[in-house]
Amino acid sequence: MSEQTPQAGPTSEAAFQPQIFKGLAGVPVDYTAISKVNPESNSLLYRGYPVQELAASVTFEEVAYLLWNGELPDDTQLAAFEELERGHRGLDHETKRIVDELPLTAHPMDVVRTAVSVIGASDPKTPDDSPEANLEKSVRLFAKLPSIVTYDQRRRHELEFVEPRLDLGYSANFLWQAFGEAPELEVVNAFDTSMILYAEHSFNASTFTARVIASTLSDIYSAVTGAIGALKGALHGGANEAVMHAFDEIGLGEGSGERAVAWLDAALAEKRKIMGFGHRVYKNGDSRVPTMRDALERMVEHYDRPDILEVYTALEQAMGERKNIKPNLDYPAGPTYHLMGWDTEMFTPLFVASRVTGWTAHVMEQNAANALIRPLSVYSGPDERHVPPRGNASGEPAA
Ligand SMILES: CC(=O)SCCNC(=O)CCNC(=O)[C@H](O)C(C)(C)COP(=O)(O)OP(=O)(O)OC[C@H]1O[C@@H](n2cnc3c(N)ncnc32)[C@H](O)[C@@H]1OP(=O)(O)O
Numbered sequence: 001m002s003e004q005t006p007q008a009g010p011t012s013e014a015a016f017q018p019q020i021f022k023g024l025a026g027v028p029v030d031y032t033a034i035s036k037v038n039p040e041s042n043s044l045l046y047r048g049y050p051v052q053e054l055a056a057s058v059t060f061e062e063v064a065y066l067l068w069n070g071e072l073p074d075d076t077q078l079a080a081f082e083e084l085e086r087g088h089r090g091l092d093h094e095t096k097r098i099v100d101e102l103p104l105t106a107h108p109m110d111v112v113r114t115a116v117s118v119i120g121a122s123d124p125k126t127p128d129d130s131p132e133a134n135l136e137k138s139v140r141l142f143a144k145l146p147s148i149v150t151y152d153q154r155r156r157h158e159l160e161f162v163e164p165r166l167d168l169g170y171s172a173n174f175l176w177q178a179f180g181e182a183p184e185l186e187v188v189n190a191f192d193t194s195m196i197l198y199a200e201h202s203f204n205a206s207t208f209t210a211r212v213i214a215s216t217l218s219d220i221y222s223a224v225t226g227a228i229g230a231l232k233g234a235l236h237g238g239a240n241e242a243v244m245h246a247f248d249e250i251g252l253g254e255g256s257g258e259r260a261v262a263w264l265d266a267a268l269a270e271k272r273k274i275m276g277f278g279h280r281v282y283k284n285g286d287s288r289v290p291t292m293r294d295a296l297e298r299m300v301e302h303y304d305r306p307d308i309l310e311v312y313t314a315l316e317q318a319m320g321e322r323k324n325i326k327p328n329l330d331y332p333a334g335p336t337y338h339l340m341g342w343d344t345e346m347f348t349p350l351f352v353a354s355r356v357t358g359w360t361a362h363v364m365e366q367n368a369a370n371a372l373i374r375p376l377s378v379y380s381g382p383d384e385r386h387v388p389p390r391g392n393a394s395g396e397p398a399a
């Protein structure tokens, strides 16, 4: 009756009461050396380094290198890595053509998922799962995602693709390709901070998806494609877009703080989930929020939009008072991207561009010590039964 094999305790089927860990909540399933999420100390380490220190002192390219290689690059290693990354920034004609065929009604997450799949299908090295080949593929995807995301945003406004600039760092180039003008340093820094904070977070749903796919000995592009599907959902990465929809429902501008509280009370009365709040692991606040909130505040000042901070603060405070639930990273990231000029539907693809580093690091870690991921289920359907006699194919009653 049950797939579950009792490990200890009563062994008769009737007496066996398997414990179900719904949503795998609280279940450690493997080791990882890539990041440590510590809800007790409210800290997040990438390869041992506090993420706040990384955000304050290195670039996103250095963080990507760290996640993949385990150590920060020295000057020579960084120069070689940057050259490699910049060399892969362009987007080939075939990927652009397939993206162009997708309707504008397609969500940008569907577009980025399709584009990654196309890149995988056209890479002759896809079946090569050696660590060297997978690292090369990871760098290619990392380098190309800004072109994919900006190509899609711009085609939705009937604007031409902006070719990457090889004299700019990752984040400055990303903004250049999106908006076609040289970005200001303050904006580049805030964007780079968001990329660093989004890069990696242990066994979250999309990373776990990538590891499940890798565990079957599938290829790294399939793992990333699947992970994008998992990130799209509003309970995960899709929340950064949903936060902005909430801000829009509230209505920005004068008096927005008061409207935010009324909006929240109505939403809670309808038992709606408030996107950008709560977390499966952190129960006392997300370790990344203070750093991202600082970046948001800098952007609010830069673009002179105090109404955004008014809504942000009013919702955060009221949610704390009513539910004692704190914001997660998606909460400050959404309005920060809005201020920079990104279309709301592009927020989760921006998360993809960052998290591809973590996903691919996890795929390589999974490959290095693989075990097929295949948990058990406990059957709860009808008892065994048998198909009643039925007519044969010619309609005659069965003999
Ligand atoms: C980068 C990221 O992926 S971070 C996460 C982004 N996702 C979101 O922001 C979506 C909104 N948040 C949520 O839905 C949840 O907090 C999750 C899914 C992130 C984590 O939730 P879980 O650990 O599964 O807890 P669960 O959803 O069961 O919530 C526990 C209780 O808190 C409530 N709760 C949790 N988050 C919220 C929220 N955002 N709004 C309202 N109530 C909430 C639940 O309704 C539940 O209440 P109940 O016990 O009365 O039924």
Ligand SMILES: O=C([O-])CC(=O)C(=O)O
Residues within 6 Å of the ligand: 198, 200, 201, 203, 204, 205, 279, 280, 281, 328, 329
């Ligand atoms: O860890 C999680 O469950 C979700 C999250 O914050 C992330 O993926 O960054």
